[in-house]
Amino acid sequence: MPAIVVEGLQRAFGEVFAVQGIDLAVDEGEIYGFLGPNGAGKTTTVRMLTTLLLPTGGQASVAGYDVVDEARQVRGSIGVALQEAALDPLMTGRELIRLQATLQGLPTAAGRKRADALLERVDLSGAADRRVGTYSGGMQRRLDLAAALVHEPRVLFLDEPTTGLDPVSRKTIWEEVRALNEDGTTVFLTTQYLEEADQLADNVGIIDSGLIVAEGTPESLKGEVGNPHVELLVGAGEIAEAERVCRELGRLLPPKDAKRVLLEVEHGAADIPRVVRALDEAGIGVESLELVRPTLDDVFVDKTGHHLEPEEKQEDEPAEDEEPTPA
């Protein structure tokens, strides 16, 4: 049974359609990556699916419940970690998780036990009694994730969970998401990071201007935009000869600069020896050679005509062993 089914979902704000009638289905136990640039409609979609915003058209069900008519059942089945971790800086981590347990209807003793276990799981036991305002960005995201898990939800919504985090904190969150998914949790993850969708998602939906422009597994989407290519860096004055040799081996792609030759190769790495032999026989000196596979950005460009370039706004991220400045 699909965990999330969306049919013709729309949301208009006055005359402006933030989401213009999207369809998607997410299977139970899947990680679905919802990829798109800022303002594409990702957060609006998540807010509708988590019952925080009423749709103005279409329908959607989450965990088998309609997001409008059975909103409370939906809320009982989902965990939500929204963009920009919505945490009270004046509460301690432990207070926040315990409050979340109460909100989810856990009895006091069970809530306390669960809070301790979750704080341990996200490696925040040592900081549990400190105010959230003193946490680093990565710690706040981990706390937010822990809070979303307090009632062991069937479906977990993560809205840009790693935006602004440094690579180490980002990887920690990824590992946690993978572990949750292995435990059977369905994850709906919005992101503007190509690598994140590529690394984590079983299926990816690409949204732009409120419309889903592509959907499928990362591999199938990348396969749709073409074969891998070999990027050759050759010496000055040898470009023309290198292009002539390569043209006999396959299709040349538009070069990035005057020192490189881009050759599409149908069989990926298996084609490299053939390329190297041909260049060597022609006496062309190769400074470097790299096999480049299509990325989700290539898919995005192919479908929308522009690049997906996230605004990189990295949060101040003290090292875990550092004492962050209190707020």
Added chain:
Amino acid sequence: MSNLAVSARVVRALGARSIRQTFRRPQLISPIVVFPTLLLAIQTGGAGAGIELPGFPPVQSFLQFMLAGSMMQAMMLAGNSGGIAFAVDIEMGFTDRLFAAPIPRFAIVLGRLAGTAALGLFASIWFFAIGLIFGAHIEGGVPGTLLSMALITASALAVGGIGAAIALRTGSASVVQGLFPLVLVVLFLSSAFFPQELMIEPAKTIAEYNPFSFIVEGVREPIIAGIDATQTLEAVAAIAGIVALGLILSARALRHRLRVG
């Protein structure tokens, strides 16, 4: 656990959070305690001879007369602070966390109001303590003290309802904070700090119909004279009216917020 029991636990937990939040944020607690206490000290020190004026109700001291007004001021500022804190929650997205939980959403508003009511109770205890320390006599004794405290607590809930409605409607802490001067205007146009009989027009007529005058008289009477059923009932009616208005406005603002996101 029944829905009602879960809602009651949520209201209690959110009320407790709201109290902690107020005490951890100096800018929220200072208007409730520091400002009214300073005003009480200045007024009793500088205008104490006012009780000699013809028409001034018979009181033991100006401090005894002023206690109700200070409690009203603290209570109204507690309501305003509650509204500001609620708006801050909306601004930083914390209310989304609450709205995404499987609880009746009005329990979230009630949780905030429970915290505001508790702060009203705290303010009344604070001013009774100050009054007793500085020699004010409470004519209504323990029952009168408890009655005044109950009226202030209920009033805080009522005013908090208006603050919560404005916070929900605007989602802006600055807008709610901007109501601070209005709180003082409403109070000065009531009998909180001066007997109605000694006011001049049009303030006198405004004070006569100002619901906060009914509340302050209901709180003051047990302090300066003893429990009076009529004034108590008038205060209760005024509080009930403001509670109803606050809850209706809050419910409408909540619906609006959930509709527009």
